[in-house]
Amino acid sequence: MKDSLLRAFRFLGLGFLEPVVRLAAGEDSKKNVIQIFKKVLAPIASMILFLGIWYTGSKSLYNKEANYAIEKTRSERGDAESEKTRDCIASGDVSCQPNTLPSPKQVWNSFQLLLEDHRQISANKEAFIVKTSALNKKRLEQGKDPIVYTGRPSFVDQIKTSIKTVFAGFLLAFLFATPIGIIIGLSETLRNSFNWLIQILKPVSPVVWLLLVFMIVKTLTKDSTGDTSYIISFISVGLCSMWATLVNTAVGVSSVDKDYINVAKVLKLGTFQKIFKVILPAALPLIFTGLRITLSVAWMVLIAIELLAQSPGLGSFVWEEFQNGANDSNSKIIVAMFIIGFIGFLLDQIMLTIQKLISFDKGSDV
Amino acid sequence: MAYLELNNITKNFGTGADMTEVLDDINLHIEEGEFVAIVGFTGSGKTTLVNLINGLEAPTSGEVLFKGKPVEGTSHERGVIFQNYSLLPWLTVYQNVEMAVREAFPNASKDFLDKRIKEYIAMVNLSPAITKRPKELSGGMRQRVSVARALAMDPEMIIMDEPLGALDALTRGNLQDEILNIWNKNKRTALLITNDVDEGIYMADRIIPLKPGPKATLGPEFKINIDRPRDKTLLNDNPEYKKTRNAIIEYLMDIGNERSSNSTIHYELPDLQPRDLRWRA
Numbered sequence: 001m002k003d004s005l006l007r008a009f010r011f012l013g014l015g016f017l018e019p020v021v022r023l024a025a026g027e028d029s030k031k032n033v034i035q036i037f038k039k040v041l042a043p044i045a046s047m048i049l050f051l052g053i054w055y056t057g058s059k060s061l062y063n064k065e066a067n068y069a070i071e072k073t074r075s076e077r078g079d080a081e082s083e084k085t086r087d088c089i090a091s092g093d094v095s096c097q098p099n100t101l102p103s104p105k106q107v108w109n110s111f112q113l114l115l116e117d118h119r120q121i122s123a124n125k126e127a128f129i130v131k132t133s134a135l136n137k138k139r140l141e142q143g144k145d146p147i148v149y150t151g152r153p154s155f156v157d158q159i160k161t162s163i164k165t166v167f168a169g170f171l172l173a174f175l176f177a178t179p180i181g182i183i184i185g186l187s188e189t190l191r192n193s194f195n196w197l198i199q200i201l202k203p204v205s206p207v208v209w210l211l212l213v214f215m216i217v218k219t220l221t222k223d224s225t226g227d228t229s230y231i232i233s234f235i236s237v238g239l240c241s242m243w244a245t246l247v248n249t250a251v252g253v254s255s256v257d258k259d260y261i262n263v264a265k266v267l268k269l270g271t272f273q274k275i276f277k278v279i280l281p282a283a284l285p286l287i288f289t290g291l292r293i294t295l296s297v298a299w300m301v302l303i304a305i306e307l308l309a310q311s312p313g314l315g316s317f318v319w320e321e322f323q324n325g326a327n328d329s330n331s332k333i334i335v336a337m338f339i340i341g342f343i344g345f346l347l348d349q350i351m352l353t354i355q356k357l358i359s360f361d362k363g364s365d366v
Numbered sequence: 367m368a369y370l371e372l373n374n375i376t377k378n379f380g381t382g383a384d385m386t387e388v389l390d391d392i393n394l395h396i397e398e399g400e401f402v403a404i405v406g407f408t409g410s411g412k413t414t415l416v417n418l419i420n421g422l423e424a425p426t427s428g429e430v431l432f433k434g435k436p437v438e439g440t441s442h443e444r445g446v447i448f449q450n451y452s453l454l455p456w457l458t459v460y461q462n463v464e465m466a467v468r469e470a471f472p473n474a475s476k477d478f479l480d481k482r483i484k485e486y487i488a489m490v491n492l493s494p495a496i497t498k499r500p501k502e503l504s505g506g507m508r509q510r511v512s513v514a515r516a517l518a519m520d521p522e523m524i525i526m527d528e529p530l531g532a533l534d535a536l537t538r539g540n541l542q543d544e545i546l547n548i549w550n551k552n553k554r555t556a557l558l559i560t561n562d563v564d565e566g567i568y569m570a571d572r573i574i575p576l577k578p579g580p581k582a583t584l585g586p587e588f589k590i591n592i593d594r595p596r597d598k599t600l601l602n603d604n605p606e607y608k609k610t611r612n613a614i615i616e617y618l619m620d621i622g623n624e625r626s627s628n629s630t631i632h633y634e635l636p637d638l639q640p641r642d643l644r645w646r647a
Contacts, residue, residue, distance in 0.1 A: 259452040265422055265439075266446045267469045267519075277465065281456045 016040060051104050058103040065098030094327050102331035107338075110331035118154035125149050153312060159339060162313035165230065166295075166302045166347075169237025173294050177242035178287065181249025185283070186275070191250060202243045206301040210236040210308055229311035236305045241298035248290025252283030288355040295351050299344045314340055367434055368395035369555055370419065370523065375428035377414055388414050390581035392428070394574070396555060403558040403566035404584070405614065406576030407622070412559045413449065415576070416527040419557065420446045432523075442470050445521030449528045451508040453500040453515075460496045463487060463515050470519035486518035487511075490544060506537035510544070517548060523555040531561065539598065542569060550594070563614050567607060568596060573614060577621050585621070588614055 002025040009017050019035030022028075066089050074082035088096040102110070128149045136146035153161070184190045213236045221228045256279050264274045280287075306315025318336050321329040375392035378385050388411045396402050406412050417423040418430055421440040430437040432444065440446075453462050463483045471479065487496055490510035500508050509529060516524060526545070530538045546569055549556050560566050566573045567590055575585040592606055601607050 259448065259450060260454060262422055262448070263452045263454065266420065267466050268440055268442060269465075269469060273469075278454065281454070284456075 016043065054104055058101045061100045062098055062103070065100045069096070069098060097327055099325075099327075099330065102328075102334055106328070106331040107334045110328050111335045113328070114155040114332065114335060118156040121151065121154040121157075124151060155317065155335075158312060158314050158317045159343070161311075162302060162306065162315070163343065165234045165306070165311070165313055166237060166298050168234040169241060169302065170295050170298050172235065172238030173242035173245060173298065174291065176238065177245040177290075177294070178249050181246045181287070181290075182253050182275075182280070182283075184246075185250040185253025186279070188254070191254060198243070198246065202247070206236065206240045206304055207308060209239045210305050213239065214309070227311075229309050233302070233305045233309045233311040233313070236309070237298050237302050240301045240305075241294045244293035244297060245287070245290040248293070249283065249287045252286030252290075253279055256282040285355075285359050288351075288359060292348065292351040292355065295347050296344060299340075299347055303340060367431075369398040369400075369433060370394070370396040370557075371429075371431040372419070373429050373431070375418065375425045375430065377411075377418060377423070378426045387581045389418075389425075389583070391583045394584060396557065398555055399553045400572070401549060401556045401558070401570045403560055403570035403573045404576050405560055405563055405566050405573055405618070406582070407578045407618075408561060410576050410578035411582040412561075412576060413527055415582075416446075416525055416557075416559055420444050420525050442519055443522045445516035445519055445524050447509075447512050447516045447524065447526045447529045449531060451500070451505075451512045453508055453511055455500050458497050458499055459487060459492055459503070459511050460484075462500070462511055463518050466515045467518050482518060486514040489517075489548065490514045504537075506533050506541060509533065509541060513541070513545065513548075521554070523557070524549070526556070526558045528559055528561065530565065538565075545569070546595075563611060563618070567592075567610055567614075568598065568601065573610075575614065575618055575621070585617060 002021060005021055006018055009015060009021065016039040019032040019039060023032040023036065069089070070082050070086050073085045085096060089098065128151075132147050139146055184194055210232065213232050217228055217232050217235065221231070260278050260282050261274075264278045269277065302313070303315040303318065305311075306313040307319045308315075310316055314336055318333055321332045321336070372392050372394040375389060376387065377389040378387050380386055392415065394402075404412065404415070414423065418425050419437070421437050421444070424438075432441075454465070457465065460483060463486060464479065467479050467483055467486075471482075474482075484493070484496070487493055490513055492507060492510055492514065495503060495507060500511070503511070509532075513529070529545075530541055533541065542565060558566065558569060563573070571590060573588045573590065575588075577583050577585050588610055590606075590610055592601070592604060
């Protein structure tokens, strides 16, 4: 029980909970208490420190902004008006709040609001579906398109769209880069002939890729009326992120241990057998490292690309909030920031878990 | 015509000014059923010689004949046991052997393959570790898998490239006996490359020293006239053993000295006196 729990935790990247489990199982208490302090309490303390710095920082920025507003009113419209501004700010009225870095509390409130908003929108959506179901059936019978909900997407919907886009882009990168990497890795001539192209294209900025994809997709989809922004953004994400996989696969395949190749020769394996039974398994750890980098790069550039391509998702959510300039826009942006970070972390953990499952040297670290 | 013949072999690496001549004027004849050992210092070109025989490399000039036919590439007829085991780390013991057996018997039934794999793993006493991966095995166990893999392909000749070099003395002794047993059972031809003269005398019919490179070549052969099965504990008192052992070691020492005295580079030593660093009043 204890061992399987420990293994599960380590597998899920929750290794820091190990001493808690051991303590609960009644193992050496002194050692485990020290371990808990090191692995559980220390990270919590650093989190509290971070929140503290954030809190004081936002407080002083708030004060600076408030004082500036009061002084400005005083010099422009006299003492009486400035007193009024001071009272207004102190009362917490939304009309005159200083616009600056939001405090942790504001961000938390915005997070709650966004969730509330999401519940509202999904309730609306459900009601809409129920209301239109009879009508839609009729429309389908008449051969017309059904009526769909076209209301504003909620924050959670945006997250879902972003994850969908990142996976589409990642899949594209995977399907494109791994086979090409393997082919390039197998042939030195191909490696030499494509090296310059890869080296030049690799450092190109996501923005430029987006524009390039835009040029091509725009022409290709001339006669379709659908929304192409989604296609553009996921292709750009794939193009930006595939380089790590391409290079790592090529290096992994080309640098397989000479001993393994000799074994393949002595056993007289055929070409396909040699590739699939010897070269690919040997290169798998490097290929997976490449895929992990690809996924994290994909998530990172996705936000920028959505922002520019105006395709729905977290990126456009951030941009719209910034343009919006409403009172709680800043705290919504910070909420999005944390969500982006958290999902990026989760994606990396998922990749790590798959890598551990597949890789042959898992005996060493699990 | 001998079973395996190497005639006037030379092997160079690189070209032009960077060329290193590893092997030169190698002539070797091995008869069927014979157990031959080649002893040499590390770095004398032993592995290159092995690779020429098993077909991983081609000689620069001269010919390697196996059963009268020139060796072109590797063949299932010649099983190789590598120095560093060369097991595939992502496969279990069973799968490592399976891969070889499948290649050697492409048309055999599943039952036959399974039986054969298990039989050879049992032969090297690894049945309890059949589902383990190489990483979980000790050095000696890994080398046993390698032996099982080479033998399960039913080669006519076994080529061993310092198979026991990295093992401790006890494991080494046990594996020597295991290999001898297997060789004895169906009298395959065997070529053993080693840096251990005692190992060579214990196992082989003939010992041929390899003069160290560059331009390594084979020295005079020493016949081992000791009846089989040889007993390790009695071997030390056997006069024939002592005589052969001394002769080989003397020969190796001589060529070792020759090599160091042949050095043409003369180092000019600086004429310096240590400075007196004591504090002077």
